[in-house]
């Protein structure tokens with residue numbers, strides 16, 4: 001077991017952040033001096049659960065964030081701080097309805113089945129002004145701004161600081177670009193074990209926001225911050241490897257009759273995802289705002305939303321929910337920037353494991369342009385149009401309740417339905433514009 005007190009001395013860490021992610025994806029922490037880390041490493045840092053987005057009341061006892069020493073990241077831009085992920089405990093038991101615990105359970109289930117899941121994520125974000133109502137770069141105006149070198153280089157210092165940090169941390173970053181929306185960027189690093197990727201996803205959001213703040217601007221992962229621009233996706237690439245070595249890609253096959261380089265197990269996993277995709281929306285696209293991205297169609301100034309609107313899969317074709325860009329893995333394009341880094345991966349693994357166990361068949365790939373070509377989608381292939389519809393589908397899903405646990409699903413439904421009710425109680429400008437003269 002790593003001794004964090006010793007590590008602090010060796011690395012010059014003065015403070016630790018013992019952090020956790022709540023059900024809404026908010027990163028919370030206690031800042032603990034290195035002198036006090038020994039006790040915290042053993043017993044955890046105390047929190048009042050109700051004060052975060054967890055399904056608890058003010059009467060609940062203390063909740064403890066027990067840090068995972070393997071997750072330690074020394075902040076490259078502030079090396080006196082060591083960041084730690086923690087798992088939540090209460091009354092001597094892990095909190096079932098907490099994101100990192102939920103993901104670890106899914107990983108353990110896959111391990112038991114003989115698989116070691118690996119994932120990579122593509123976290124798109126906008127750089128905006130501190131007030132959050134305009135881009136940070138007002139010269140970024142091209143109609144098709146994707147890969148715009150001039151706009152990318154006007155934000156060179158921010159992108160460089162983030163990429164330098166990833167290099168220093170050994171994440172193996174390999175490319176950075178200006179994305180399809182004005183002011184939008186994406187930075188890619190190597191895939192890895194699912195828990196590591198979820199921890200890094202969490203840290204990436206914190207790091208990107210922090211480094212943007214260092215330059216007096218703001219980074220947002222909000223799914224659709226500007227109605228006319230492409231939204232922030234969070235595509236996830238998934239593959240299963242042999243457990244425990246992780247050397248052989250089980251999804252890979254040279255004898256795929258569909259010519260996508262996928263094995264039967266991969267298709268079963270994919271079948272599980274497709275069968276549960278509608279219900280998973282409430283996890284992959286958890287905010288009110290998420291559905292403005294999925295529903296955008298071609299109504300963006302660049303001409304495409306780059307988001308799926310149907311539960312379909314294809315080869316190397318970006319207009320479907322699932323793309324198979326290469327042998328041995330596939331890309332889920334549904335998730336957006338609001339998705340919880342842990343619940344997102346937990347949802348993928350839960351549905352995929354169900355698919356393997358039940359030998360689900362995803363059917364044949366569809367190779368048309370889903371944005372352009374008229375397509376008669378069947379009811380089970382249409383994604384929910386708003387958060388309430390998505391929550392109702394998740395609430396009713398016996399498969400996901402069984403696979404992810406009633407405590408977790410009920411907590412998500414309860415808290416997000418309250419959020420929907422809050423949203424619905426507000427009168428929007430659209431309503432005034434369209435109803436005032438009724």
Ligand SMILES: [Mg+2]
Nearest residue numbers: 122124179186
């Ligand atoms: Mg992208």
